[in-house]
Amino acid sequence: MSRQIVRPYGDTTGDGMVQVSFTLPVAHDKRAEGAAVQLANRMGIDPAMLVHAKPMGDGFTFFVVYGRVNHLVDLDAVQVVERDFPLLSAKEVNTVVKQRLRRKLSVVGACIGTDAHTVGIDAILNVKGIAGEKGLEYYRELKVTNLGAQVSVPELVEAARAEKADAVLVSQVVTQRDAHLHNTREMSAAFREAMPAGRRPLLIVGGPRFDETMTDELGVDRIFGRGTTPGEVASYLVHALITQRKATT
């Protein structure tokens, strides 16, 4: 099969059209506009149409640029974390856990650091769920401990130990100055330190601004992003902790 190459689409196949906006720390004048076009050119937009320039405050200008980007998008080279496990119903999850693990699967969840955004992790864990799917608490064979927000890493490790957690689910929503990455690294390091490899729970983080391909860099087993549903998480837990594990051992 030939490589699949596409280009952005404005109103005609292959036109390559994109829209960009940004601020430059330069007062508005012709040179500032030229600078905006230069940046657009460096981004690969050529010709670049500067369609809006607005002075802001003292020495800043906001720009909107439209134009044709000359990069190609190679669909075959796209790196994504595809779902590599089957999507199970709640009933199927319960059955697998019951028949193959033969005890409840213990899950500990928390929002760590100073992050107080619990809506995301609650959507995954609480019965209420999200997008019409019930959360993990609803699964008869899962034992869920939701520690809530602003949990420190030592507290989390302690709770994981106490609950004999098979999996630890951590949420991070605040991303300014990469807070989510720092906190996640701190968490995974703490687990590595506190528990030997075989006894460590599965480490899962989630939040709207994570890049799902960064598991290795962050030292976790899996990352879930925007719009995750509880069913996906439950299916992954079964896959990673039971089906796959049994298969490979």
Add this chain to the structure above:
Amino acid sequence: MSRQIVRPYGDTTGDGMVQVSFTLPVAHDKRAEGAAVQLANRMGIDPAMLVHAKPMGDGFTFFVVYGRVNHLVDLDAVQVVERDFPLLSAKEVNTVVKQRLRRKLSVVGACIGTDAHTVGIDAILNVKGIAGEKGLEYYRELKVTNLGAQVSVPELVEAARAEKADAVLVSQVVTQRDAHLHNTREMSAAFREAMPAGRRPLLIVGGPRFDETMTDELGVDRIFGRGTTPGEVASYLVHALITQRKATT
């Protein structure tokens, strides 16, 4: 003086943050999202936060991406057409024409091709003007012939000849499929063909989507873009046809 390098500004000096949106001709799925991130990366955005993906129609997805672009903007390397002539008042323009040209300066304006957008050229030519400045008709020493819209190139050349035009002002607003560039090239070629170099009027084009640095490619003497005012045009006419010409000859 050291080179002036800046980066885009989100909320912190040097953060390099930009916003981009585009459509890819791909149905929405994880691979499509990966493709969007790939494109953003190729544009120099890294990390790229894919914040919105919306399926449209059959096999298209619209994306919004935020992130840090790693290009630098070199303010010293910016190419712009700076105003290289003094800005004169109507009175000054009239005085220079009267004293140094000693006859009325003849200007012929038109919107060529099938373009019927006359508001822009009228803003420059009609008494009413724009942005609080009167148009060229208001200048006592200028003789303005406004041919209106949809003027063919032969008609324009003919009128320029009949009016003994010192300058020809052409407007082009429609840009789809580069109509403005084609029409302008056709126009300048016709004047080159019809009149010898010394007798040819000054050729000026204007319109909101021109790149002012393209004079050579288009074979015209000057290009005026978005937000041009009549005063600028009048000052340029005096400069190019009288002050500078006298100075260099």
Add this chain to the structure above:
Amino acid sequence: MTGKLDLDPVLVARARELARRAGQPVVDLARSHTTVSVERAVLRLAGVSGADPDGIPWVNRLVEAVVADVGLGHGVAVPVFDALAREGITDVTLLAQKAAAGSVRFALPTGRAATAARSAARRAVGAGIRRIDRRRAERDRLIKRHGDPKQRPWIYLIVATGDIYEDIPQAQAAARAGADVIAVIRSTGQSLLDYVPEGATREGFAGTYATQENFRLMRAALDESSKELGRYVRLTNYASGLCMPEMATLAGLERLDMMLNDSMYGILFRDINPIRTFVDQRFSRQVHARAGIIINTGEDNYLTTADAVDEAHTVTVSQLLNEFFAHEAGLADWQLGLGHAFEINPEVPESFRLELAHALLARELFPDAPLKWMPPTKHMTGDVFRGNLLDGFFNLAGALTGQGILLVGMMTEAVVTPWLSDRDIALQNVRYVLGAAGGLHEDFVPAPGGFIRRRANQVLGEALDLLERIGEQTLLTAIAEGTFGIMKRPADRGKGLAGVAAHEADYCNPATDILEAAA
């Protein structure tokens, strides 16, 4: 009347009376003249189709040949059907080809030959009109089957890639995303062409050529969409420019559902001769009336060249004139998509309330017309974020004042002809506004004696004054003096005047005869 403005019915009646006084002389002019395009339209109804190898339609070649031999003032129908009889053939297109080759001569038959030619012409043209009737019946059936849009206003969207094969998927995507009406914008140059291009086209500038084949392709695609969506999706094009009567005819033949068709747009914005325009316009409206097509008038355009506050009353005057001309040509109120627009400079204090006043005035003056509400264009800039916001307020004004057809504004108005994504964002905007505030008109009650009522009544007053003045001069003088859109267009100037002729005593146009007989 919904009666939110307290308009004085006496003044409203007076305005209509004045519009009649201003319009009647123009109607008289139209009734006593014909144009090359009217005659070509007649021949199209009679069955001439196709184009020569240079792309010039056979109808053009045929009319040219007739005019060369006998002039235009008698109408071409009789000379053509006379020649057909003389040549002993039945295929009018074949006759056109012969005429183009110079192998047929045309004459004005008399006596029995004349009577025969007349009735043959009437038969042939009648067949064409029956095809239009069938398409209308077909539309009625499809609407019954698939249904009309659930909400008012209908959502009207533009596609404009220049390439019919890109237009089609974009139109279908738009329909799926909620568009009720799709308009295919024409290429910049088309309205000045004195012929209708042929075949499927891919090379328009800022729009796609209007051709019979493009009409057919798009209508077929939207029929598919209608079926898929369970909602009849309407198709619009332009009956304007030098071929206005033919466009109307082709629209009728290909079951287009709406046509842009203004009495003055071509004059003002295309510099087409006023007399040519008024003659073409009357014929095209008669066809639209017959075809069950809704016309869209173009008052919105005035506000792109003139100020939307200062010249608001010119919109009202033009709407009254368009209404008069339309009724005269046989159009019913439900076919009058009278245009107006949200074009006040957003920097003007209380601009939104002014918009509401103007929009409500139109609504109450024309309670039974499906008003076409046009989005901001002139004050749109490259700031697309602001643009989408303005479009939202435009949508809200439409919902608050009960507009019939909402032409969806694009955030990229000042930048490009709409992209696929622009349309999607724009439709999302409309859906939000209609969904979230669709019923808010119940709670919108212009304060008695307040800003909105005062403004609406002021505009009506100014419209009356202007109509008085027009009545004292003539409409053609008013147009010549730049009354509308500040464009000055004298009656003896402009394109296409050469294609106009006064009727000779024996002028015969079977199409008009049939259309007027029915009305």
Add this chain to the structure above:
Amino acid sequence: MTGKLDLDPVLVARARELARRAGQPVVDLARSHTTVSVERAVLRLAGVSGADPDGIPWVNRLVEAVVADVGLGHGVAVPVFDALAREGITDVTLLAQKAAAGSVRFALPTGRAATAARSAARRAVGAGIRRIDRRRAERDRLIKRHGDPKQRPWIYLIVATGDIYEDIPQAQAAARAGADVIAVIRSTGQSLLDYVPEGATREGFAGTYATQENFRLMRAALDESSKELGRYVRLTNYASGLCMPEMATLAGLERLDMMLNDSMYGILFRDINPIRTFVDQRFSRQVHARAGIIINTGEDNYLTTADAVDEAHTVTVSQLLNEFFAHEAGLADWQLGLGHAFEINPEVPESFRLELAHALLARELFPDAPLKWMPPTKHMTGDVFRGNLLDGFFNLAGALTGQGILLVGMMTEAVVTPWLSDRDIALQNVRYVLGAAGGLHEDFVPAPGGFIRRRANQVLGEALDLLERIGEQTLLTAIAEGTFGIMKRPADRGKGLAGVAAHEADYCNPATDILEAAA
């Protein structure tokens, strides 16, 4: 009352009565307890300032030392001023340093020593309160000089770079672009710190640390802007978290103009102990009352975790409670920036009319309070074009219902803390809406018996029911059961409980004494 909703005055009075019944036990609790932060605030008023080399403020070290020796229940003022007298020094900060070094012991004086310590404490604290009084007078002078914003609502904008030196130019740019109030959001972690950081800071996460020095720097910068713009630009920060009383005090000392200060936010969203919160809250409100600071309550937050339609009445209940607590603490109506928000799912049919109903209900229940109208956040997505549109409708709802303070929504709400350009786009949005439709409220008349009036009355009815239920149990039980924001917070859990103590019989707090004497 503007009377657009036909609210039954008997029901409204009943609602206030029920709020009093629900709130009074909590007030009694607050009057009989103190907290470490209340005591630290007293010491700040008495002149303790600065921090140890680890950044722990001397007030913290001093209170710890006192508590270690005599416990918290007597208040720290008397032991501290007693020790000061015993040590023969006058500088309270020096005493704190000695205490931290372990070189001072604290005791509960009796007899004459007690009387002397009391009056010394009262003198010192009184001096602090007079500083607050001077800042208030200064504010009044500056407002007289520069003027208040010309329009209502006041335009309120957030800066949140984490770096006070980036915040300052951004705040000034925002003021220049039209902001009337600047709020500096705090770093995510700060509210759980049981001390107030010191000095100018550059390292916050998703917000900038609230410190006395940062307050001072920003206030000075905005004083400059006020002068430049001829309009007094207000500054806001947060009196919330474990240091609520100290934040209020520092705000008073540095002439902040508004403070976020809710009776339940810390409990629900920071998991701070309810009793700690209610005690801290009462003291901080007494300070705000004295300082002429407008408080902003946090009902908007409930709608980020609970559904804005289903739980609309919990907002009303909380507003009534916040009003009761505020009045009790001495705040006047003009100081009550009661919060509410535009958080209904935009997909809900008639969502905009529902928003109008809710916003108008608040307006009519609290006619003299400068209501704080909060923008959509929960249903904002990465689709920034849609986001800006929603913000426009939010602004419109604010204008139509006469809100007092408009917190400007950002199109990037779901993406990043606001960028410089986001703020500019947002302000442009506000300017457009207020300019174009600022007077539209005149023409907004909810139809009698219509959707909006019905909905508002329904929410009021549900609020009454809930208040009845709360009265039957207690407010603490209601909070424990997840009534507000569906967060369950029992009275014996949550952070900071250790820092609470019941008053001993000889409890002395000169600050409260002075503040209550004045009221």
